[in-house]
Amino acid sequence: MPRLPAAWPAILGLGALIVAFIGVPLGAMLLRSAVVSAPLSAVELIDVTAEALDLLPAPEREALLAQWSARANARQRMEAVAAALEASGLPVPWDRTAAYDHQVAAAAQTLEALPAAQRAEVEALLPLAVAALHRRVPLAFRLRDRLSEDEFDRLRGGVSERLGLDHYLRVVTEERFRRAAANSLLLAGVTTILTTGLALLAAHGVNRRIVVAAGAARFGLLVPLVSPPVVVATAAVMLFGRNGLVTYGLLDRSLGWIDASVGNLYGLSGVVIAQVLSFLPPAFIIFDNLMARQDGRLDEAAASLGAGPWRGLLHVSLPMAQPGIIRAATLVFILAMTDFGNPMVIGKDLPVLAGVLYDEMIGFQNTPLASAIALWLIVPALSVYLLLDRIGRRKRFETVGASAASTIPSPAAARIGLSLLVWSIVGFTAVIYATIAAGAFVSVWGRDWSFTTAHFTSAEAVPGFVSSHAGIAPVWTSLAVASVAAPLGGLMAIAVAWLAERFRSTATEALSFLVMLPAILPGVVFGIGYLVAFNAPLGMAALSLNGTHAILVLNILFGNMFVGVLAGRAMLRRLDRSLEEAAASLGATLWQRFRLVVLPVVRRAILLGTLYVFVDGLSTFSAVVFLQGPDIDLAAVAIFESAESTYYGKACAMSVTILLIVFAVMAGLRLIERWSGEARRAE
Amino acid sequence: MTTLAFEAVGKRFGGTVAVDTVDLSVPSGSFFTLLGPSGCGKTTLLRMAAGFVLPDAGRVRVGGIDITRVPPHRRGLGFVFQSYALFPTKTVYENIGFALALRGDARARIASRVTALCRLVGLHGLEDRYPHELSGGQQQRVALARALAPEPPVLLLDEPLSALDAEIRARLREEIRRIVEELGITALYVTHDQEEALSISDSIAVMRDGRVLQAGSPSEIYLHPRHAFVARFVGTANTIDCHILGADRVQCGDRRLPVRPNGHAGLAGPTILTWRPEHGSLRPGSVDPAALPGRLVGASFLGPVVRLRLALASGETVLAERTARDWFAAPLEPGAELSLAIDPDFATVLPADEQSRTERCLDFPPPGRRSSGSAP
Ligand SMILES: Nc1ncnc2c1ncn2[C@@H]1O[C@H](COP(=O)(O)OP(=O)(O)OP(=O)(O)O)[C@@H](O)[C@H]1O
Ligand SMILES: [Mg+2]
Numbered sequence A: 001m002p003r004l005p006a007a008w009p010a011i012l013g014l015g016a017l018i019v020a021f022i023g024v025p026l027g028a029m030l031l032r033s034a035v036v037s038a039p040l041s042a043v044e045l046i047d048v049t050a051e052a053l054d055l056l057p058a059p060e061r062e063a064l065l066a067q068w069s070a071r072a073n074a075r076q077r078m079e080a081v082a083a084a085l086e087a088s089g090l091p092v093p094w095d096r097t098a099a100y101d102h103q104v105a106a107a108a109q110t111l112e113a114l115p116a117a118q119r120a121e122v123e124a125l126l127p128l129a130v131a132a133l134h135r136r137v138p139l140a141f142r143l144r145d146r147l148s149e150d151e152f153d154r155l156r157g158g159v160s161e162r163l164g165l166d167h168y169l170r171v172v173t174e175e176r177f178r179r180a181a182a183n184s185l186l187l188a189g190v191t192t193i194l195t196t197g198l199a200l201l202a203a204h205g206v207n208r209r210i211v212v213a214a215g216a217a218r219f220g221l222l223v224p225l226v227s228p229p230v231v232v233a234t235a236a237v238m239l240f241g242r243n244g245l246v247t248y249g250l251l252d253r254s255l256g257w258i259d260a261s262v263g264n265l266y267g268l269s270g271v272v273i274a275q276v277l278s279f280l281p282p283a284f285i286i287f288d289n290l291m292a293r294q295d296g297r298l299d300e301a302a303a304s305l306g307a308g309p310w311r312g313l314l315h316v317s318l319p320m321a322q323p324g325i326i327r328a329a330t331l332v333f334i335l336a337m338t339d340f341g342n343p344m345v346i347g348k349d350l351p352v353l354a355g356v357l358y359d360e361m362i363g364f365q366n367t368p369l370a371s372a373i374a375l376w377l378i379v380p381a382l383s384v385y386l387l388l389d390r391i392g393r394r395k396r397f398e399t400v401g402a403s404a405a406s407t408i409p410s411p412a413a414a415r416i417g418l419s420l421l422v423w424s425i426v427g428f429t430a431v432i433y434a435t436i437a438a439g440a441f442v443s444v445w446g447r448d449w450s451f452t453t454a455h456f457t458s459a460e461a462v463p464g465f466v467s468s469h470a471g472i473a474p475v476w477t478s479l480a481v482a483s484v485a486a487p488l489g490g491l492m493a494i495a496v497a498w499l500a501e502r503f504r505s506t507a508t509e510a511l512s513f514l515v516m517l518p519a520i521l522p523g524v525v526f527g528i529g530y531l532v533a534f535n536a537p538l539g540m541a542a543l544s545l546n547g548t549h550a551i552l553v554l555n556i557l558f559g560n561m562f563v564g565v566l567a568g569r570a571m572l573r574r575l576d577r578s579l580e581e582a583a584a585s586l587g588a589t590l591w592q593r594f595r596l597v598v599l600p601v602v603r604r605a606i607l608l609g610t611l612y613v614f615v616d617g618l619s620t621f622s623a624v625v626f627l628q629g630p631d632i633d634l635a636a637v638a639i640f641e642s643a644e645s646t647y648y649g650k651a652c653a654m655s656v657t658i659l660l661i662v663f664a665v666m667a668g669l670r671l672i673e674r675w676s677g678e679a680r681r682a683e
Numbered sequence B: 001m002t003t004l005a006f007e008a009v010g011k012r013f014g015g016t017v018a019v020d021t022v023d024l025s026v027p028s029g030s031f032f033t034l035l036g037p038s039g040c041g042k043t044t045l046l047r048m049a050a051g052f053v054l055p056d057a058g059r060v061r062v063g064g065i066d067i068t069r070v071p072p073h074r075r076g077l078g079f080v081f082q083s084y085a086l087f088p089t090k091t092v093y094e095n096i097g098f099a100l101a102l103r104g105d106a107r108a109r110i111a112s113r114v115t116a117l118c119r120l121v122g123l124h125g126l127e128d129r130y131p132h133e134l135s136g137g138q139q140q141r142v143a144l145a146r147a148l149a150p151e152p153p154v155l156l157l158d159e160p161l162s163a164l165d166a167e168i169r170a171r172l173r174e175e176i177r178r179i180v181e182e183l184g185i186t187a188l189y190v191t192h193d194q195e196e197a198l199s200i201s202d203s204i205a206v207m208r209d210g211r212v213l214q215a216g217s218p219s220e221i222y223l224h225p226r227h228a229f230v231a232r233f234v235g236t237a238n239t240i241d242c243h244i245l246g247a248d249r250v251q252c253g254d255r256r257l258p259v260r261p262n263g264h265a266g267l268a269g270p271t272i273l274t275w276r277p278e279h280g281s282l283r284p285g286s287v288d289p290a291a292l293p294g295r296l297v298g299a300s301f302l303g304p305v306v307r308l309r310l311a312l313a314s315g316e317t318v319l320a321e322r323t324a325r326d327w328f329a330a331p332l333e334p335g336a337e338l339s340l341a342i343d344p345d346f347a348t349v350l351p352a353d354e355q356s357r358t359e360r361c362l363d364f365p366p367p368g369r370r371s372s373g374s375a376p
Helices: A007-033 A042-053 A058-071 A074-087 A100-113 A116-134 A136-142 A149-157 A166-173 A175-207 A214-225 A231-240 A245-254 A268-292 A296-304 A309-320 A322-338 A341-347 A353-362 A367-391 A412-439 A473-502 A506-520 A523-533 A549-574 A577-585 A590-601 A603-619 A635-644 A648-682 B042-050 B092-096 B098-102 B107-121 B136-148 B166-183 B194-200 B218-223 B228-233 B324-329 B354-361
Strands: A035-039 A159-163 A442-444 A448-451 B004-013 B016-026 B031-035 B057-062 B078-080 B154-158 B186-191 B203-208 B211-216 B238-246 B249-252 B255-258 B271-275 B280-284 B292-301 B305-312 B317-323 B337-342 B348-351
Touching: A007 A035, A007 A367, A007 A473, A007 A506, A007 A523, A007 A549, A042 A058, A042 A074, A042 A116, A042 A136, A042 A149, A058 A116, A074 A100, A074 A116, A100 A116, A116 A136, A136 A149, A149 A159, A166 A175, A166 A367, A175 A214, A175 A268, A175 A322, A175 A353, A175 A367, A175 A412, A214 A268, A214 A412, A231 A245, A231 A268, A231 A341, A231 A412, A231 A635, A231 A648, A268 A322, A268 A341, A268 A412, A296 A309, A296 B078, A296 B136, A309 A322, A309 B098, A322 A353, A322 A367, A322 A523, A341 A353, A341 A635, A353 A367, A353 A523, A367 A523, A412 A648, A442 A648, A473 A506, A473 A549, A473 A590, A473 A603, A473 A635, A473 A648, A506 A549, A523 A549, A549 A590, A549 A603, A577 A590, A590 A603, A603 A635, A603 A648, A635 A648, B004 B042, B016 B042, B016 B057, B016 B203, B016 B211, B031 B042, B031 B166, B031 B194, B042 B154, B042 B186, B078 B136, B092 B098, B092 B107, B092 B136, B098 B107, B107 B136, B107 B166, B136 B166, B166 B186, B166 B194, B186 B194, B194 B218, B203 B218, B203 B228, B211 B218, B211 B228, B228 B238, B228 B271, B228 B348, B238 B317, B249 B271, B255 B292, B280 B317, B292 B317, B305 B324, B317 B324
Parallel strands: B031 B186, B031 B203, B078 B154, B154 B186
Antiparallel strands: A035 A159, A442 A448, B004 B016, B004 B057, B203 B211, B238 B249, B238 B271, B249 B255, B271 B348, B280 B337, B292 B305, B292 B337, B305 B317
């Protein structure tokens, strides 16, 4: 490996950025989840206060103590006596929960009854006890410049922080969390089994060409990969909710078959359906990648050895798909566990752990507890993944080259069954998108079907729905954020890929591992990490990034860089190293080599990386929901909030706009690619 | 007992005719080879026997029973793939025992059978390996054992050796031949390597463009080709224009040559005379009326023999051979006048085909296997 010294500044620079914006947030979140704060005992309070007072010159100190103790009222004195007794190691004999009048009298009596020596000791402590119990806040501010941040916080708040697993334990021990966790596990379990199974069957059917019009079916299954949040849930409620077009409009009102206020989609089954449809595309793509390279000869070999289609699937295809099954199931499980959008829009009475996390974050700003919950959400899936991955290690194999599919005609039952299954999924997806498109132009879904474009323009399209933003303004904010993040992310990804491939070392491997982390961890975790890490970076509140556009750009950029890095590394591995060495021998500098030799080759990877950051920037939800400040509205969050407050028209309008932007950009890139391809061929 | 028969079988893929009305019978217990250039339809024919491809026309019979519409997993025929197609998630043991486990054999039975097969194909001690932990040759042995495990009456092999290097290829093909013979099963073997075909087959069918041109024993195919293409494709052949004078006589240029009576007297249209280089003998001078006159234009040393290039008076170029010993005893200079007498028993008259005309326009040596292939 050529380890040119010239590369080190670049590696160090990029490395610092990656550590700062991926490593630090995740580490900070882990740390924060284990920070437990507890109130200090009376004795500790007195110690802390005494220490702080020692910073003052003696005369000032004495004056202050005298002044405070003189101003203390009867109740404050009583409490000081109790604290001083404790600090001297004496019992507090009266009932601390009794009425204050009684307590004040009891305190005076206790003091009287003490032996003279002890009484003197306790009384000497009293001014300090008064200060410790009632004057710590002014004292802290008076000493602010002379105290460290921690000392200041401790003195002012009277609490101490220690490391512990208390937040994690709460999730297990408290009934409220336990119930939510049980719901989450049930939901994630059902969703994972259904999604993985359906995706596996669909990929099998499409890749073995058992499904009719397999190419079109694949396209239809992949389109929802680009999707704003809660699209499925929103459409499902619009169709099957209490006022749903099908449940209320058709079955209840027109046909009178059901009562839509009872027979609707809300609840566990509705959430499962929404989650299955939302997570099917990413699971499908995993199986599709795996099976597209699978050798059809294996099916034929199985058949020639006596295995019919069903047993071939069971004994050959399924074991081959095992790594995909593990990967897809882990992915779906984590997605389902950390999903709060669907349960909150469509679940209503079904508390899930992710929803509790959302409440703790948004409602109580209890970041440590939220961090602990976030980790609870992914720990089970990740540990199962690592375990299973270890077991299957020796069987690992490479499928080389593209091999022909099997030509064995499949039985009619399989053809019909799988075609029906796959095409009804595609059809359902189409209905969902059609519903969203229609909802964007209807005044009030289910009540007032008149045409309107008001959802796109005005702040308050419909009396009764209040919205904090004008029209689809959040979409433009998201567009701006994504447009800044995308090219930066694409370019940085290539730089990282190049350094990792060309200057392979422990350092660059560690960096690529860091870059991959956001791919494994759900957005919630990454988002909370940013919140924790950049609230007061390096202990300086002045540097805080929270509530700025910058933090959103950074989060989106670093959270999605891995796609560009993966694509770039794959392409660079095919680039002949000698080309670069030739350029180096001709005197090209590091930058010139990168620009002249590497960049032209990895153009597609840059494009892919940029596109991915862009699309995710437009539609990502869970990472930014806790990050956007009070002054910024991102489209994904606004869509979720609109849908959750049943203002579907606005949610639909913004979703439609995002989809249009994404498809327009993709189509534009296609055209440019084709055009530049033709230009190159013409040369 | 188990013949494999194709009756007027045809298959087209879109516009391409892959197999065009093939009639072929593979006798029970014989080692039968399909030989032909790339794309001639060998694989397609074999895959129709296995049931992987449905024929558009005709029937496939095994032991007289029509299996054309039987799905592959009910045919009970063994298949060995060029790419091995071992199950990557299963060990050698599980691969070989796959068919037995599938049909529900007892564990002990499977174990003894797998062990016996491993010994038969020389895999002893590798039972617990995964396919990716084996060499190419070992993988193909596993594939062979796996196909043989359920004791199929017919074994189909599609270029099983073409991914291996020359030395292993030669060794393994002898082993395949021995094993198939030992087990007494019928084998249909596809290859485009004529040397391989000649060395291990009981019978060979030479195919071109989806048709079987000639089927017969290796020596028949080599010594008495019935088609100009067969002559050229198998071994090295000379072809020159000729006119038929009678059942055992043709005219080439101004010479009349004796030939093997071959039922060619009635042939209409242009005809050619074909023979192997080793069936011509060279004499100095050019006056012999029953030999072809020519000039020596080149010689290449092939080890045991020296191959000579002769420009005939007609403008055609042909090959002849001399043993290395004779040649070095009396080497000839280029330009030497010679006459070439052809052994009448191996001089065959055939209808000319497209290629025998175009090739004469090409510079010598002609492309393809003729110049590189060596006769056995
Ligand atoms: N599944 C298919 N779809 C379309 N065309 C096919 C298919 N299989 C084979 N063909 C075509 O049919 C013809 C015969 O193919 P086949 O594979 O039988 O040839 P082959 O004799 O085995 O050649 P090779 O020696 O290269 O393996 C070729 O022209 C090929 O392109
Ligand atoms: Mg073939």
